[in-house]
Amino acid sequence: MSFDASVGTLFENLQSKLDLHWAGGHTGHSRSIKNPDSEAERTALVGHLNLIHPNRVQVLGQVEIQYLERLGDSSRHDLVEQLFDGTSDLVVIGDGLAPPEDIRQRSEASLTPLLQSSSTTAQLVNYLQYYLTNLFADKITLHGVFMEVFSVGMLIIGDPSVGKSELALELVARGHRLVADDAPVFAKTSPDTLNGRCPEILRDFLEVRGLGILNIRVMFGDSAIKQARNLRLILKLVSMSEEQMHSIDRLHGARSIQTVLGVEIPEITLPVAPGRNLAVLAEAAARNHALLCKGFDAARLFMDRQARFMENS
Numbered sequence: 001m002s003f004d005a006s007v008g009t010l011f012e013n014l015q016s017k018l019d020l021h022w023a024g025g026h027t028g029h030s031r032s033i034k035n036p037d038s039e040a041e042r043t044a045l046v047g048h049l050n051l052i053h054p055n056r057v058q059v060l061g062q063v064e065i066q067y068l069e070r071l072g073d074s075s076r077h078d079l080v081e082q083l084f085d086g087t088s089d090l091v092v093i094g095d096g097l098a099p100p101e102d103i104r105q106r107s108e109a110s111l112t113p114l115l116q117s118s119s120t121t122a123q124l125v126n127y128l129q130y131y132l133t134n135l136f137a138d139k140i141t142l143h144g145v146f147m148e149v150f151s152v153g154m155l156i157i158g159d160p161s162v163g164k165s166e167l168a169l170e171l172v173a174r175g176h177r178l179v180a181d182d183a184p185v186f187a188k189t190s191p192d193t194l195n196g197r198c199p200e201i202l203r204d205f206l207e208v209r210g211l212g213i214l215n216i217r218v219m220f221g222d223s224a225i226k227q228a229r230n231l232r233l234i235l236k237l238v239s240m241s242e243e244q245m246h247s248i249d250r251l252h253g254a255r256s257i258q259t260v261l262g263v264e265i266p267e268i269t270l271p272v273a274p275g276r277n278l279a280v281l282a283e284a285a286a287r288n289h290a291l292l293c294k295g296f297d298a299a300r301l302f303m304d305r306q307a308r309f310m311e312n313s
Contacts, residue, residue, distance in 0.1 A: 008030055028111040029113060043056055045129060048061070051082050054088055059094060062097060065097055080103055084106045094124045096118040146178075147179060149282060156168060163237055178224060186231055188262070248269075
């Protein structure tokens with residue numbers, strides 16, 4: 001999947017959140033921030049000023065500026081030269097400080113973007129790290145409807161016309177939130193985390209056969225839309241005959257594990273048949289998954305109770 005790692009795009013996306021302003025090197029706005037993983041492990045992605053293991057994005061605040069002020073002219077000149085030697089792609093001055101004149105001049109001469117912000121350096125490092133980690137993460141597009149149900153990120157999948165969109169619409173009507181319909185994009189943001197988002201072109205929309213395209217935000221309000229959510233559960237809708245339904249494990253249900261980008265995600269196969277309330281079943285699946293994550297296993301509790309009953313009878 002293509003993405004834009006330019007400083008200009010970063011500025012547009014985070015300008016209001018981090019109160020960013022151009023302080024120098026604006027002509028380098030199209031400069032791309034390089035992914036350290038694709039290079040020798042000599043640089044990091046984002047961090048406070050570090051010239052031993054340089055960051056692609058260097059963040060300076062009150063502590064770093066005070067350190068510069070204590071240096072002699074020669075040492076300060078060498079440090080500023082090294083800061084703008086091309087190893088770093090962006091320099092950000094935080095804590096509401098104005099960039100020193102020698103830093104501003106060197107950014108202009110080297111065409112290295114220089115931004116300033118009223119945010120603290122800790123906030124800048126955290127936000128920029130999160131933004132760029134998501135940008136560079138391995139990504140995959142899956143077919144289905146991605147929902148937030150009782151705070152659980154649930155991907156509803158299944159064959160065409162099995163009822164995915166109808167189930168999603170009913171869940172939204174019951175107070176749950178839509179993240180993405182049809183083609184949610186998942187990014188591996190940590191070894192065990194997949195963060196799902198909606199492509200910009202599909203945001204707020206849900207296609208329901210017979211009704212066409214619906215704008216969920218306009219119909220149900222802003223609270224019906226969730227911008228992003230971590231994927232925790234896959235709900236697979238499958239049309240089954242009565243005989244196939246009887247073959248499902250009565251204690252544990254139809255559970256399995258789906259591996260996505262190396263991350264194991266629990267998957268529940270939910271039979272679709274006349275008379276079954278899929279919205280209630282999806283809610284129950286989300287609640288039960290949350291309980292399982294806390295260590296509460298209803299099937300295990302039932303079996304233990306049965307065993308004790310047999311021993312005492």
